[in-house]
Amino acid sequence: MLRSKNVSLVLLVVLITASLLGCQSNATSVPASDEKNITIVIAEDPPSFNPIIADTGYDALVMELVMLGLSDIDPDGNIFPELAAELPTAENGGVVYDEATGGMTVTWKMRQDVQWADGEPVTADDVIFTYDAIVNPETGGWIPGIDYIDRVEKVDDYTFTVYYTSVYPGYLTQFGREQVAIWPAHYCDASQGFAAWDCARQPLSDGPFVLKEWVNGDHMTFVRNENYFEDGKPALDTVTIRIVPDQSVRKTMLINGDADLDMWTTEAMIADLQNQPNVSVDPSPTNRWVMRIFFNLAEKGTTDAAATPHPILSDLKVRQAIRAAIDVDTISKEFFLGYAKPVWTEFFRPPYTCDISRPKFDIAAASALLDEAGWTDTDGDGVRECHGCATAEEGYKMEMEFITYSEFGEPLELTQQFIAEQLGKIGIQLNLTVVEGSVLWAAATDGGIEQNGNFDMDLWDDGYAGIDPTDFIYSYYSETSATPDMGYNFMRWINAQFEELLNGSYTLDEAQRQRNFCEMAQILDQELPQLLLFTVVNADAHSARLQNVRSTTNDLVTWNAADWTLK
Amino acid sequence: MGTYILRRLIQTVGLLVLLSFLLFALVNLAPGGPLAGQGQNRHTDPEKVELLKRQLGLDKPLPTQYLIWLVGNDWMQIDKNGDGVLDSYGTRQGIFRGDFGFSFRTRQPVLTEIGQRLPNTIYLTTITMAFAVLIAIPIGILSAIRQYSAFDITVTTFSFAGQAIPEFWLGLIMILVFYAWLKNPFTGDPLLPSGGIAANLGRFDLWDRVAHLILPVLTGALGWIAWYSRFLRSSMLDVVHQDYIRTARAKGLPYGVVLYKHALRNALIPLITLLALDLPYIFGGAIFIEILFSWPGMARLYYQAALDRDYPILLAVLIIGAAFIILSNLIADIVYAYLDPRIRYE
Numbered sequence: 001m002l003r004s005k006n007v008s009l010v011l012l013v014v015l016i017t018a019s020l021l022g023c024q025s026n027a028t029s030v031p032a033s034d035e036k037n038i039t040i041v042i043a044e045d046p047p048s049f050n051p052i053i054a055d056t057g058y059d060a061l062v063m064e065l066v067m068l069g070l071s072d073i074d075p076d077g078n079i080f081p082e083l084a085a086e087l088p089t090a091e092n093g094g095v096v097y098d099e100a101t102g103g104m105t106v107t108w109k110m111r112q113d114v115q116w117a118d119g120e121p122v123t124a125d126d127v128i129f130t131y132d133a134i135v136n137p138e139t140g141g142w143i144p145g146i147d148y149i150d151r152v153e154k155v156d157d158y159t160f161t162v163y164y165t166s167v168y169p170g171y172l173t174q175f176g177r178e179q180v181a182i183w184p185a186h187y188c189d190a191s192q193g194f195a196a197w198d199c200a201r202q203p204l205s206d207g208p209f210v211l212k213e214w215v216n217g218d219h220m221t222f223v224r225n226e227n228y229f230e231d232g233k234p235a236l237d238t239v240t241i242r243i244v245p246d247q248s249v250r251k252t253m254l255i256n257g258d259a260d261l262d263m264w265t266t267e268a269m270i271a272d273l274q275n276q277p278n279v280s281v282d283p284s285p286t287n288r289w290v291m292r293i294f295f296n297l298a299e300k301g302t303t304d305a306a307a308t309p310h311p312i313l314s315d316l317k318v319r320q321a322i323r324a325a326i327d328v329d330t331i332s333k334e335f336f337l338g339y340a341k342p343v344w345t346e347f348f349r350p351p352y353t354c355d356i357s358r359p360k361f362d363i364a365a366a367s368a369l370l371d372e373a374g375w376t377d378t379d380g381d382g383v384r385e386c387h388g389c390a391t392a393e394e395g396y397k398m399e400m401e402f403i404t405y406s407e408f409g410e411p412l413e414l415t416q417q418f419i420a421e422q423l424g425k426i427g428i429q430l431n432l433t434v435v436e437g438s439v440l441w442a443a444a445t446d447g448g449i450e451q452n453g454n455f456d457m458d459l460w461d462d463g464y465a466g467i468d469p470t471d472f473i474y475s476y477y478s479e480t481s482a483t484p485d486m487g488y489n490f491m492r493w494i495n496a497q498f499e500e501l502l503n504g505s506y507t508l509d510e511a512q513r514q515r516n517f518c519e520m521a522q523i524l525d526q527e528l529p530q531l532l533l534f535t536v537v538n539a540d541a542h543s544a545r546l547q548n549v550r551s552t553t554n555d556l557v558t559w560n561a562a563d564w565t566l567k
Numbered sequence: 568m569g570t571y572i573l574r575r576l577i578q579t580v581g582l583l584v585l586l587s588f589l590l591f592a593l594v595n596l597a598p599g600g601p602l603a604g605q606g607q608n609r610h611t612d613p614e615k616v617e618l619l620k621r622q623l624g625l626d627k628p629l630p631t632q633y634l635i636w637l638v639g640n641d642w643m644q645i646d647k648n649g650d651g652v653l654d655s656y657g658t659r660q661g662i663f664r665g666d667f668g669f670s671f672r673t674r675q676p677v678l679t680e681i682g683q684r685l686p687n688t689i690y691l692t693t694i695t696m697a698f699a700v701l702i703a704i705p706i707g708i709l710s711a712i713r714q715y716s717a718f719d720i721t722v723t724t725f726s727f728a729g730q731a732i733p734e735f736w737l738g739l740i741m742i743l744v745f746y747a748w749l750k751n752p753f754t755g756d757p758l759l760p761s762g763g764i765a766a767n768l769g770r771f772d773l774w775d776r777v778a779h780l781i782l783p784v785l786t787g788a789l790g791w792i793a794w795y796s797r798f799l800r801s802s803m804l805d806v807v808h809q810d811y812i813r814t815a816r817a818k819g820l821p822y823g824v825v826l827y828k829h830a831l832r833n834a835l836i837p838l839i840t841l842l843a844l845d846l847p848y849i850f851g852g853a854i855f856i857e858i859l860f861s862w863p864g865m866a867r868l869y870y871q872a873a874l875d876r877d878y879p880i881l882l883a884v885l886i887i888g889a890a891f892i893i894l895s896n897l898i899a900d901i902v903y904a905y906l907d908p909r910i911r912y913e
Contacts, residue, residue, distance in 0.1 A: 044871060047673040054672055055608050137648035139622070142615040195622060196674040215768055216683040217863025242763065245858040245867065248739060249761055252747050256757060407874075438599035438876050441610055446600025462609045475612070486613050 036566045037238040038260040038546055040558075041250045045217055045243055050200035051179055052134070052141040057556060060178040061263060064558040065222055065239060066205040067183075069176030070108060070127070072559060075285050075552035077350045077467045079172050083122060083182055083206075085109040085158075087172055090508060095171070097508060103150070103165045104508070110158040114229045116184050117205040124160040127175070128152050129185035139193020144471045145174050167506050169513065170468040177466055178555040182206075208234040208562035217243055228562065235565040251541075254279050260543040263557050267339045267411060267537055278544045286349040287341060287535035288463040288553035291415070294530055295319055296455055298492040300401070303453040303484050305492035311392035312400060313456065317373035318391075319528040322457075323359050324366035325426045326419055328533050335411040335418070339537040346532065347521045351467055354518035356525050366426045370398075377427050384427035400456035402430035403449065405437040408461070416459055430457070444484040451484045453492070461536055466554055470505055470513075473520065477529065478502060493529035571912040572901065579893050583886070587662070590885045591633045594878055601625070601671045601876040621649050623671055624659075636668065636882065637661050662886065668879035672872070677883045680868060687764060688852035688864035695784045696849065699791035700842070706792070707799025707838075708831065714804065722796065729793030738786045738859035745782060762861030783860040787853055791845075798841060803834040836906045843899035847891045851884075 046058035049066060053059070068082045081087055088094020088106050097104045114122040131152045134140050150163040164171065175182065184206075188199035203211060208230075209222035222239040242259070244250045251269050253259035255276050265273070265281060273279045295313045297305040305314065312318055332340035347354040370376075374389030375398055386396040404416045413434060420430040435449065440458065442448030449455055464472035474481065479494045481487020498520055505516040524530070540557040542549045545567045551557055601623065602616050611619065620626040624635060640657030647655055660666035667677035710719040742761055749758040759778055760766065766775050806812065807830050815825045852866035865884065872880035904910040 053674065056672075137618075137650070140618070142612065142618050144612070147614065196669070201673075201675075213769075215863070216680075217687070217867060218763060218768065218861075242861070243863065244762065244861045246739075246861070249742060249859065249861065252742065253761055256747060256761075258757075258761070436599055436874075437609070438601075438603040438874070441603040442598070442600040443602045443611075443616055446602060447598055448600070448603065460609065475610075485616065488610050 035237040036235060037240065038236055038543075038564070038566065039240045039242055039253075039258065040261040040263070041242050041244040041253055041259040042263060043243070043245050043247070043250075046220075048200040049203045049211075050141075050181070050194075052143060053195055053200070055179075057264070061556040061558050062211075062220065062241065063181050064178065064207070064556050065209045065561055066203050066207045066211055066225075067181035068114065068122075068206050069180050069182060070110075071173050071176035073173060073177060073466055073552075073554035074559075075550050075554060077286070077554065079467070081111075082176060083110050083114055083127075085111050095508065097167065101165070102167070103163065104167055104171075105161050105163050106171050107155065107159065107161045110160075111229065112158050114206055115227045116187065117210050117225055117227050118187070119227060120184070120186055121157075122182065122184075122206050123157045124154045125157070126182050126185050127160055128154055129188070129190070130175070130180070130183045133183065133188070133190060133194035133197075134180075136194060139195055141194050143174065143180055145170055167508055169470055169506060169508065170466070173466055173468070178559070179465075209239055219243065230562055233562040235563075236561075239561070254541055254543065257543065260546045261549065261557065262541045265539050265541040266409075267337045269541065270339065270537065270539055271337045273541050279541055280544050280549075281539050281541045282549055282551045283339075283537055283539040284551040284553050286553055287343075287538050288349075288465065289461040289536045289538070290343050290346075290348075290463045291340070291412070291459065291461045291533045291536060292530050293322070293419075293533065294450070294455075294458040294460075294490050295322075295528070296453060296457070296491065297529065298453055300456055301452070301454055303482075303492055305482075305494070309391060310456070311386075311396055312375075312398055315373050315389065315391045316528065317369045318375070319531065321366040321369035321373070321426060322423060322428070323528060323531050324362045324369065325422050325428075326531075326533065327361045327422060329361070331415050331418060332534055335414045336534070336536065339539075340534040342534050343532050345521045345525060346469060346473060347517050348535075352469060352514060352517045354521040356521050363422075363425060370426060370428075375427070382424070382427060383429045397429070398427060399429040399431065401433055402457045402459065403433045403435060403440065403455050404459040405440050406434050407437050412459070419459070450488075450490040453484075453490070455490075458490070463535070463553075469517070470502075473505075474502060477520075477524070491529040493527065495523060495527060498523045498527075568901075568904065568912060572897070575897050575900075579890075579897065582893060583890060586889050587637065587886055588633070590882060590889070591636060592629075594881050594885070595629055595632070599876055601878060603876070617649070621646070635659055635661065638663055639666060662883075667883040670872075670880050671877045672875050672880075677879045680880060681865070681883060681887070684863060684865045684868045685850070687862060688857075688866065689849055690764075691780070691783055691787070691856070691862055691864060692849040692852055694780060695787040696791065696842075696845070698784055699788040699795060702788070703792045703795035704799060704835075704838075706796040708803055708826075710796065710800040711803035711807065711834075712826065719800075726793040726797050729789045732789065734786055734790070734853065734855040735859060737789065738782070738855060741782045741786055742859065762859070764862065783856050783862060786859075787856045795838060795841070799834060799838050802837050803830060806830045806834040809833075836903065839906060840899045840903050843895055843902055846895040846898070847888060850891045851888055 042058055044058060046062045047054040047056060048059055049063045051060040051063055070084045071079055071081050071087060073079050079087060086109060088108055095104060095106050110124060116122060134143060134146060145168045148164045148166050148168045150165050152160055152162050154160050183199060184204045187204040188197050192198060205225050208225055208228050210225045211220065212223050213221040220241040224234050224237055244253065247269060250259060250262050251272060254262055257278060270281045273281055297310050297314050299308040299310050302308040328342045332338060344358050345354055345356040370384060374387055375384040376387050377384045378387060384398040386392040386394055402416060402420055404412055416432055420432055423430055440449050444451035450458060475487045476489055477498060478487065478489060479499055481489035482492045482494055501516045501520045505513050507513060538551060538553045540549065540551045547565045547567055548563045549557060550560055552559060602611050602619060624632060639659040639661030641660060643657060644653035645657045646653050659668060669676050670680050706722055710722050713719055745759040746757045746761040751758055759781055763779060765779055812825060812830055815829050852864040854866040854870055856862060857864045857867045868880065869884045904912055
């Protein structure tokens, strides 16, 4: 019944079947040795080439290799045209403000020398097709500011006009940047719908490279687009993206010369790669992600700061004391290896920078503020209680939950512990919790911790994409955003003067915007609904032979892949 | 026996329906949700949340979502464009008709996603299991017949170590040694690749395939070898002390014949049952192995889906996995009865 010969036979059959099963793939030619080929290693597959659907960053990374938008932003914050022939402004007549309706029209002129990889020209029809696909209520997507658009009309094959119902300051990059590509009307199947169409997985290229092969979970191969409009570009023949989930393996591949680029390189990895002769790390000139503490001004479990104020955090002096008690420089040095840069206002990077003085780290001042606010420790247990405070009952203990998210990893958890230790020194006891981001940030209907107000203090990072902070500020500090699932004003902080300034910043008058933003910065500094701490590094490690890589917070590192060369 | 199998299969269907309810409830009621921010965005904009809820079918109450998951919505009118009017029939067929829906993350059919990953996992896990069994059987036999010998003691020590060493640690060390440190003396390249299935999937090169298998198979098989060899050792020890073995020896049969024909065949019976019970591993794969060795398999698909709260993928993997487990148990029972004539199912 069970003979060893039979066992061997069965095993042999299993082995052969298994190896055949694992061999499903399309044919790939082996590149000749004189070709210029590079390998990018990333942690996970992009969901598609359309970042509007999932916005994981990986989708934008591959989109930038094959697709173009109307415009993009360089690492220094300058907007430049891609498919557009020039950027429409009020000065060149491209933007017309209609005082009667309060709306504006933007007329875009497109380049006439850009073709899809199949030789068809890229025209205004493609832009209108893309817009129609996005706004389709059944199968479409959503991009910031799309609700301000009434319609898009074709003027001629290479000109179209966007009609806005109000002023939208971010209009220049609305159909570009890392977010929106223009899709080919003659190739994409509109009936499949924007969110699920096949052309987002097998795109027709008008960018520098063409997707040749995608083996899910393993690799993607791109070859140069012979029809690319910039003469002599791209310089590379093949770009291979390998999916390598483990960070230490990606690092070893870089050191071994088997990988040329690792995106979103962490501080620890940058430090490890510092002395590797064949690897360079390229931090972007500005940073985007600001690590910050969110104060819940409403009582835990509630969402209205006026009706049910937080017994501890609704007192401004307490928030100021917390700010004074946190030593950001030590956090940067110890846990972020010196790469964290202290930040204390939302308006810290160009083009909108405001002069707000840096808060001082001063434990004594912090303690004094708490004493002054009526929080003292009379029972000697090291934790203050309310004795004459304005926001809580007599004897209420200064003890709160302090949450952060797990995906960031060790540096953030150490930061959380360090802050808890520092606040412990001034008599504030923090109980630490680490949860998954999808639990912390989930919708109120999904039991999201923040949307439901089930927290005291949270620690995590965010910052606005691109160079226009208006929508970002609106979603975090506006009154509308303080309603659960209507935005991210988890602090439930409402300020009428701030609201007026914010509404006034939806204008094309740049000087006015700058003024409003800096007045808003002053209010945020005085009121302290959030405590901004530092930016985390934005860098991409690459092989020394790969030239012209420029990391940026305004896009993914592949934004200028057409310019990359090999030494 | 036929009636028994039929009865078990009918029970399996009932069990799977019950499981489908439990799994759906667990996955949906677990904290967090697919509408939290992904990747670059901490949050999904409120306008987008509303759109996504409708597109992903999350706007309906959970019992309705469960019903649609089971039997589809092509028989009911739905509101596709969000204007509050039921305007057309749905397109979902439900898992009873083999439609597992589409992934929230990629908007691809779930079965397409699984189909891309499953062959890779089966490829790696069958070879790992086969390799483990091939090594474990001789080790188990030798340890048993030379009980308390130096070999037995050494193997026992390594077995415990094999079971105790975590895969993620061993895998990293393997990569460090065979990829980062050791070089091929002829070409100067790393001795073994760091991961993936092949250097070039389009061109079949046997040595390249084997080279890519060595590290994940060794790392994955170590624990299984330890486990199976220990198991066979004790099973073999049980058998060799039985009266019929003594009888066989007493009637003058050669030692080898007694060992392989009388002892081993009986000692293998429990091991084969165990192997049948371990079959779900072949479907599910091993998460640390797939992550460390960049292996595009099921475990990574599931892990990513769990992080993203990609419910359709999660549920499909769970329910198919559950079916595998139930089926493996059934196979184990049947094989057991087949191999051991003393077992009868009525």
